[in-house]
Amino acid sequence: MSIQIPRGTQDILPGEVEIWQYIEGVAKDVCRRYNYQEIRTPIFEHTDLFQRGVGDTTDIVQKEMYTFEDRGNRSLTLRPEGTAAVVRSYVEKKLFGQANQPTKLYYTGPMFRYERPQSGRMRQFVQFGVEALGSADPAIDAEVLALVMSIYAELGLKDIKLVLNSLGDKESRDAHRQALIDHFKPSISEFCQDCQSRLEKNPLRILDCKKDREHPLMKTAPSILEYLNEESKAYFEQVRAYLDQLNIPYVVDPTLVRGLDYYYHTAFEIMADGDGFGAITTLCGGGRYTGLVEQLGGPPTPGIGFAFSIERVIMALKAQSKEIPVETALDCYLVSLGDAAKEKSVELLYQLRAAGLCADKDYLDKKMKAQFKAADRLEARFTAILGDDELVQGLINVKNMETGEQKEVALDLFIDYMKQQNLGR
Template identity: 65%
Template sequence: MIHLPRGTQDLLPGTTEKWQHVEAKFIELCRNFNYQEIRTPIFEHTELFQRGVGDTTDIVQKEMYTFQDRGDRTLTLRPEGTASVVRSFVQNKLFGQANQPQKLFYIGPMFRYERPQQGRWRQFVQFGIEALGSADPAIDAEVISLAMEIYKQLGLRSLKLVINTLGDQTSRENHRNALVEHFEPHKEELCSDCQVRLAQNPLRVLDCKKDREHPAMKTAPSILSYLTEEADAYFTKVKAFLDIMDISYHVDPNLVRGLDYYNHTAFEIMSDAEGFGAITTLAGGGRYNGLVEELGGPETPGIGFALSVERLLMALEAENIELPIDDALDSYVIAMGEKAELKTAELVNQLRQAGIQVDKDYQGKKFKAQFKAADRLKAKFVLILGENELAENKIEIKNMQTGEQVSISLPDIVSYLTEQIKKGGQ
């Protein structure tokens, strides 16, 4: 037997309804916040991610699905959404549109070659938004509030919003130098990973789990003390907007994002729920002024976030939250005898054209078994058509909740059912 590839999953009936529900929620919220959908290709030129996400990141160095096509182009299945959206923004000259900032959302599969485990797949679905063309701290808060609102409206309670600022170019350089200076004397005492980090990305040393207890960690310089006046003022305003929106947060100066393009505001939403294992991050995002330029566009500030739909559903499960999904069927038709079966095909067709959900048996089941099937499908009404009914041009209708059964003239069935379903729906 051929199995699905490692790290991918089949979403089957029973689960897809949940996906549809949360996807509908995303779209509804984006409508409220006035974000519009953008759809970009699932693969792009590899160079886009090398330049956009960053050559030194883990994503680019060891996690991309890269391949040559038959025309010798080097292509990559997208590992994240922002680079593509920005590419499209630049290519389609969306910076020239009348309404700025451009507020966009996307939803779709992303691909990363990693060792799979609970909460981590090689193909996973991200929902994300990007606001391009505004350096107003209010929009940072808007992006964060949209992210939080999704979880809130779906009923999640155990959430933690962590924010930080990575500062601007100058802040980062000063901080970086301070970090290197601070840790260099202790280099030999740090773990091997940190020794590499110190050279490549000293920021990452800060959230090392092995060296957490090292005395130098406690006294390490914080980005917050190296912010330029502008960067500090910006962060203060973002926090003020969050306060005014009554969004609680925790400032973690060690919060680092794994993608190179971030600066200023960075944030993560995590779950506190039991049984979440090593994966606790539900969503991550931040500001990326400079990315549009990097990808060949005009100087344009940007901010966005992305969440994993899989992890969102895991969080719902961890908190035992049932989504309000209506999987009941309006009606089910049971036929007895050959003539009745022929008539049933016509009837089912009529009902469907009238917008009534209906199904019937296609397995030659006995009367009783057809009833069982109707019950399992949670049919609200069962229509029974046999020789007797046919002879009188009538049909029996049983309300499965109340058990009541009435006899209706066949020509009246559509109007009768339509009315009953309307009533029963309340």
């Protein structure tokens, strides 16, 4: 009986993994320019971290976490998202005490949620995310939004839409919360069990329900924008003013609700706005949060962040037929003829690689013609042919596979000659 990959996971094979590396490389380079530094946290954490940090009324905590007990009877959970773990590290390692503030971090790695697998939604998926901790300035909101939009722009993605909302401060949210309870309570029995349980705990989450999205009360639900106090209105207007100043287009959507409990003020999603992407159009989500650091034992600290899945970026790139500049070609393929030449090729191959070139050779004792075919399949820029006779003469034949030009090169000058061909770049 063969063992197959678990449902909701995937193997990323050579030829495809280079696309992932390219996307991650672009994202990391943009973060470098914005002065964000990488953080790496464990793949599993204590379950309590996510119950407290993500919120026990969320679908993630209630339905989707991979939780298990270790041999010490401790409850551990594979991380379902990145923010809680980053904030846990921020508190535990006292990053709030460092001289340079705010603390600006990015992360990438696998996350795990028990969901029904479908296109763009896996049980193991890879997120790239950013967290800026320690500033309540609306300018940092604009910076984070500019950062993620820059990533998408540098990847060449078109037809994407930034959707923006404000969830207000605590006073505004409390007023909106009561308005939502009053709105939904008379007819709550018409809603799903999840919505009924959310009514008192977190009524804002009712607006995010996929089962009852067509219910008439959804369309008439009170907007958070109607309950923003003057301070929250001013904050949201300043964020928008910065985006206008940066010429970053956006759409305000008062129905936008983020799925986690810790969001306040700015909330946003980035959507694929073109044809051919499918039903799941959200590429990225994030927002400002208040209280999360305190919940995990740290000082009062505001934060803002976002996360996107690499899988959905790839889907969007493919939907737009965007070519990824992935380089897989060899610089040089060594063809050897004869036992002595074969032995020498091992040394030459090592020297080519030490010089920074991407090089390979035959390991299956193929005939000369088959070795050349292998060089073609590997898209080698140059093929170097060494036979026992050439070895005695101290020579090697180098062929430019694009032009067909062939040149005899002294063996002791071979490595320098290959470096001069502008290879290994």
